[in-house]
Amino acid sequence: MKIPIIGLEFSEEEKKALTEILESKRITRDGWTDTFQEAFAEFLNVKYCATVCSGTVALFIGLKALGIRNGEKVVIPAMSFMATIDAVLLAGGIPVVVDVDEYYTMDVNQLEDAVKKYRPRVVIPVHLYGQPADMENIMFLADRYGFFVLEDCAQAHGAEFKGKKVGAWGHLSAFSFYASKNVPMGEGGALTTNDESLFKEVKKWIDFGEHPAFNVKITEFQAAIGTLQLRKLKERNERRRNIARIYTENLKGLCEVPEEREGAYHVYHLYTLRHKERDRLVEHLRSKGIDARVYYTYLLHELRNAEALPTPKAERFKREVFSIPVHPFLKEEEVLYIIESLKEVL
Ligand SMILES: Cc1ncc(COP(=O)(O)O)c(C=O)c1O
Structure with a gap:
């Protein structure tokens, strides 16, 4: 078996949609882009959505729209894909890294310590692996201390916390539509917000003229695929959750299985477990044709030599985490094969 x-x-x-775009010759920004932006905003229940060429660019523009100037601090969690810290550095901000909690998202107690010490302009919670960060407490701290929240929703399309979708909590939110994401376009990204003036700032980075800016638009091909894939998201997230439930039922007690935060609707972009002998397990799974992987082999402050508060949880998790396939097209026998293969070495 080969299980990607x-x-x-x-x-x-x-x-058919791609062929129609080719035949119409309207291959750049046109009807599909508008359709996608409207559909995505409606899906999240937010007022505004603007597409851009990647999630990294969405984070960068989000920081710029929030007025980041050289040397201002931005708090991020220790565990994420490198784009989270790189966007901060590219935007001229100084990253300050905090530990994660047992759900792999920003530790809100440490966030408060970091905010008191560093007075950041922006905080970027990451909804890692599809699990929402504790947005209620993060927004409470944002009100109390006066910082902006830019959500990194690259891995969490459709995830909810207390009945509200991620991407609708922060002042601004960034999404990625990279091929592996729950809504894939190939490449692509978006910013969402309920704030009209922030949306205007975002648009200045997309519709040229106001100040120097890169071309960050997507093509009609990407927007069409995104629109049609989005229609299937809900059902596919449910499928991911079902597979995750089967893994958890079978592997609990043998590995540290992912826990869902109370009030969270986790969308399992990745199903990530922990085990002290992680490398041996991953090697075994890979030898059996199962594309198990480690997300991520680095912590953000180590990767870019950034300032950080103590990160004992993230340091332990980095050595122990591994992910197994959880995409919605897995067949039942593949799910069972993955469980059996893991049990062989546990
Ligand atoms: C958490 C996180 N943030 C940001 C990004 C960046 O998105 P992109 O690859 O579209 O630039 C990704 C994914 O690639 C991601 O997983």
Whole structure:
């Protein structure tokens, strides 16, 4: 068996849409881009959405729109994909890294310590692996101390906390539509907000003229695929959650299985477990054709030599985490094969 970590499925409808775009010759920003932006805003229940070419660019523009100037502090969690810290550095901010909690998202107690010490302009919670960060407490601290919240939702399309979708909590939010994401376009990103004046700032980085800016637009092909994939997101997230439930039922007690935060709707972009002998398990799974991987082999402050508060949890998790395929196109026998293969070495 060969079981990849990423699953993709495209329908006849999607192929037809791409052909129609080719035939119309309207291949750049046109109807599909508007359709996607409206559909995504409606899905999240936010007022504004603007597409850009990647999640990294969405984070960068988000920081710029929030007025980051050289040398201002931005608090980020220790565990994420490198884009979270790179966007801060590219925007001229100084990253300050805090530890994660047992759900792999920003530790809010440490966040408060960091805020008191560093007075950041922006805080970026990351909804890692598809699990929402503790947005209620993060927004409470934002009100109390006066910082902006830029959500990194790259891995959490459709995730909810206390009935509200991620991407609708912060002042601004950034999404990625990279091929592996729960809504894939190939490449792509978006910013969402309920704040009209922030949205205007975002648009200055997309519709040229106001100040120097890169071209960050997406093509109609990406927007069409995104629109049609978005329609299937809810059902696919449910499927991911079902597979996750089967893994958890079978592996609890043998590995540290992912726990869901109370009030969270986790969308399992990745199903990530922990075990002290992680490397041996991953090697075994890979030898059996299962594309198990480690997300991530680094902590953000180590990767870019940034300032950090103590990060004991993240340091332990970095040595122990590994992810197994959880994409919605896994067959039942593949799910069982993965469980059996893991049990062989546990
Ligand atoms: C948490 C996180 N933030 C940001 C990004 C950056 O997105 P992109 O690859 O579209 O630039 C990614 C994914 O790649 C991610 O997983």
